Amino acid sequence: MTSTTTEQVSPKTLRRVIVAAGIGNFVEWFDFAVYGFLATTIAQQFFPSGDASAALLKTFAVFAVAFAFRPLGGIFFGMLGDRIGRKRTLAMTILLMAGATTLIGLLPTYAAIGVMAPILLSLIRCAQGFSAGGEYAGACAYLMEHAPRDKRAWYGSFIPVSTFSAFAAAAVVAYALEASLSAEAMGSWGWRLPFLIAAPLGLVGLYLRWKLDETPAFQAVSQEHAVAHSPLKETLRNHGAAICCLGAFVSLTALSFYMFTTYFATYLQVAGGLSRATALLVSLIALLFAAAICPLAGLYSDRVGRRVTVMTACALLIVAVYPSFLMASSGSFAASVVGVMLLAIGAVLCGVVTAALLSETFPTRTRYTSSAITYNMAYTIFGGTAPLVATWLISTTGSNLSPAFYLIAIALLALAGGLALPETSRISLHDVATQEKGAGVSAAA
Secondary structure, three states: OOHHHHOOOOHHHHHHHHHHHHHHHHHHHHHHHHHHHOHHHHHHHHOOOOOHHHHHHHHHHHHHHHHHOHHHHHHHHHHHHHHHOHHHHHHHHHHHHHHHHHHHHHOOOHHHHOOHHHHHHHHHHHHHHHHHOOOHHHHHHHHHOOOOHHHHHHHHOHHHHHHHHHHHHHHHHHHHHHHHOOHHHHHHOHHHHHHHOHHHHHHHHHHHHHHOOOOHHHHHHHHOOOOOOOHHHHHHHHOHHHHHHHHHHHHHHHHHHHHHHHHHHHHHHHOOOOOHHHHHHHHHHHHHHHHHHHHHHHHHHHHHOHHHHHHHHHHHHHHHHHHHHHHHOOOOHHHHHHHHHHHHHHHHHHHHHHHHHHHHOOOHHHHHHHHHHHHHHHHHHHHOOHHHHHHHHHHHHOOOOHHHHHHHHHHHHHHHHHHOOOOOOOOOHHHHHOOOOOOHHHHOO
16 A cells, blocks of 8 residues: 555544544543643542641642553553554543542542552552553544645644543532632542543543554555564664654643643642642633634644654744743732743643654654653653652742752753654655664655
C-alpha cells in the first residue's frame, strides 16, 4: 500500500477519529483534574492531620506516585499497540481508566476504614496511572496516522483540546459543587460525584473506539508483514537519542501543563488568598481560553514547522512565567485571570507541538512504544511531581515565586532538546511504515 493511498482519509472518517481519540483522553484527564481541583477536600477525607500543609503534601504525593506507573503502562500498552494495533489497545486503556476512576468515587474514607483508605486510594491511583500510560501517546498515534501530512498539528491539536476541555469540565463540576453544597455535604458525598461520572463516559468512549477501523499506517505494516516482534528492544536499540531529545522538550510540556492546570488552583488559594470557588472560576476561564487557542496553535505549527514552534513555546514560557506567578499571587481576580492566561499560551503551544512530534519522531513499527516511553517518562519526572515540587519550593524558600524559576530552568533544557530534533512537519508517516529500522526521524526525513 503506498503512502498516497493510505493518506487519503475522508473528512467524515477524520471527524469520527477525532471524537474517538479525544473521548478517552477526556476521561483520563477529567479524573486527574478532579483530583487536583479537590485536593484540599481529598486531603481531609483520606489524610486527616492537624497540619493542613502536611495533609496536602500527602495528597499530592499520591498524585505523584500514580505517575510512577505511567512508564510501565506506556511500555505494556505501547508494545501491545505496536503488535496488535492501535484500535484494540485504546479500547483496553479507556476501559481500565474509567473503571478505576469509578472505584475512587465508591471508596470508603479514613473515618470509615482507617489507614486502609489511603492505601486503597494509592493502589487505585496506580491502576489509573498504568492505564493512562497507554492512552495519550496511543490517541496521538491513532489520530496522526489518519491525518494529512500538511495538517497534522491542526488535527492533532484536538487531542490537547480534549485535555483542556476535560480540565474545564472538571473545574465546572468542582465549582458547581463548591457553590451549591455545604462544607459538610461536600466532605460527606459531594466529592464523589465527579469520579462517578467516568463510568458512562468510559462506556461511550469504548463503543466509539470499537466501531472505528485500524489506522491506515498500521494496516500497511500488517499487510507488509512488517509488524515489530520486539518493539521495546527495537525502540531501545534504534531510538535512544530521539527519546532523550524529545523527552527533554516534553518535560517542559509536562511541567507547564500541570503548573497551569492542576497546581494553579491550589496556588491561587495559598499564595493569592482567593477562595476555593474563586480559584476554580479563574482556572475555568483560563482552561476554556486554552482549549479555544489549541487549533490556532496547530495552524501555526503546520505553517512555520516544529522547530520554530518549539522555540516560540520555550521563549513564551520563559518570558511569561514570572509575571504570571506574580499576578496570580496578587489576590486580584482580574490579575489572576490574566496571569494564568499568560502561562496558558506557552503551555498550549508545547502541548500541540508535542502531540505532533510524538508520532513524527518515530517509525510506525515502534511508534506506539517509543512515543509512550518518551511521553510517560517526561510526565512522570516533571509532570506528576509538579504540584509536589512547587509546594515544597514555596515551603522551603518562603517565596511564592520560586516555582517560576524552576519552570524557566526546565524551559532552557527543553529548548536544547527540541532544537536537537530535525524538522518533521512534512514527512510522511506512511513512508516510515515500510521501513524495517531507522534511527527515529532521521530515517524518515
